[in-house]
Amino acid sequence: MAQAAKNLxxxxxLVLSAVVRLGKDAYGVRIRADIEQTTGRSVAVGALYATxxxxxxxxxxxxxxxxxxxxxxxxxxxxxxxxxxxxERLRSAVQSFERMFSGLSLE
Amino acid sequence: MNRSxxxxxxxxxxxxxxxxxxxxxxxxxxxxxxxxxxAEANPAQARADYWRDVARSAPYLALSRVRHWSAVRRVALAxxxxxxxxxxxxxxxxxxxxxxxxxxxxxxxxxxxxxxxFVLFGLGSVLAGLxxxxxxxxxxxxxxxxxxxxxxxxxxLIVGCSLALMIATTSAAAxxxxxxxxxxxxxxxxxxxxxxxxxxxx
Numbered sequence: 001m002a003q004a005a006k007n008l009x010x011x012x013x014l015v016l017s018a019v020v021r022l023g024k025d026a027y028g029v030r031i032r033a034d035i036e037q038t039t040g041r042s043v044a045v046g047a048l049y050a051t052x053x054x055x056x057x058x059x060x061x062x063x064x065x066x067x068x069x070x071x072x073x074x075x076x077x078x079x080x081x082x083x084x085x086x087x088e089r090l091r092s093a094v095q096s097f098e099r100m101f102s103g104l105s106l107e
Numbered sequence: 108m109n110r111s112x113x114x115x116x117x118x119x120x121x122x123x124x125x126x127x128x129x130x131x132x133x134x135x136x137x138x139x140x141x142x143x144x145x146a147e148a149n150p151a152q153a154r155a156d157y158w159r160d161v162a163r164s165a166p167y168l169a170l171s172r173v174r175h176w177s178a179v180r181r182v183a184l185a186x187x188x189x190x191x192x193x194x195x196x197x198x199x200x201x202x203x204x205x206x207x208x209x210x211x212x213x214x215x216x217x218x219x220x221x222x223x224x225f226v227l228f229g230l231g232s233v234l235a236g237l238x239x240x241x242x243x244x245x246x247x248x249x250x251x252x253x254x255x256x257x258x259x260x261x262x263x264l265i266v267g268c269s270l271a272l273m274i275a276t277t278s279a280a281a282x283x284x285x286x287x288x289x290x291x292x293x294x295x296x297x298x299x300x301x302x303x304x305x306x307x308x309x
Contacts, residue, residue, distance in 0.1 A: 046164025075136030
């Protein structure tokens with residue numbers, strides 16, 4: 001039960017993966033575009049921030065505010081990075097998927 | 108900057124109202140960045156995309172905001188929300204359907220109509236219970252996601268179509284019909300905007 005509570009949801013895994021892929025450029029617009037390009041699914045900005053907030057509550061991501069820019073109407077970006085716990089949990093999720101898919105034949 | 112190069116002010120207000128304070132300016136910044144990237148080439152498309160994004164995001168943001176409230180405020184909202192949903196569902200779906208069935212040229216037996224009414228009323232109560240649960244159980248992410256992604260648009264579409272059905276099948280005073288038509292159209296549009304995905308531009 002404790003393990004089940006620790007499991008990451010599908011969208012949480014997508015968000016964490018995007019944050020890792022984007023590195024220092026991981027902020028809302030880029031994370032969203034990355035998920036849309038890699039999965040082909042449309043992401044609502046509200047869904048993304050609700051998930052990032054949840055991941056932040058679980059201490060899986062940390063965030064810092066950047067400077068304000070004109071291209072954003074004078075508003076700041078918030079950049080996200082994975083915490084050590086987040087990296088550990090994502091690694092564990094990826095390993096689970098790898099174990100699940102190994103030897104799987106769909107032909 | 109002309110007006111068409113600005114995000115729709117009403118949509119901006121909606122985000123200000125619904126988004127948690129901690130994310131408000133960042134979300135508005137993200138929306139502005141996406142808007143400005145499209146607005147130069149096609150301002151109308153940029154405004155439409157902005158509205159669609161806000162409509163799809165509103166339930167997530169509202170739920171996210173409420174889940175940061177104190178337990179007392181969440182319980183109060185859960186109770187009021189459950190009562191509101193039950194009442195709206197009762198008037199919008201259960202009674203409408205029962206009335207429509209009873210006023211057909213060949214009405215169904217009364218016992219059948221009553222049974223159907225109670226089944227529909229029960230469904231509304233289950234829905235209200237799920238909403239209350241999502242508000243009260245702070246950690247239940249899958250229930251909240253299920254509600255926002257699936258049940259909310261379905262509920263809105265059912266209530267909207269039911270109102271439209273009632274308007275089409277009854278004769279009533281003009282203000283009453285106009286009000287119900289507006290509510291039906293708004294409900295259907297809101298429900299559809301959550302389930303219809305945003306157009307991707309590669």
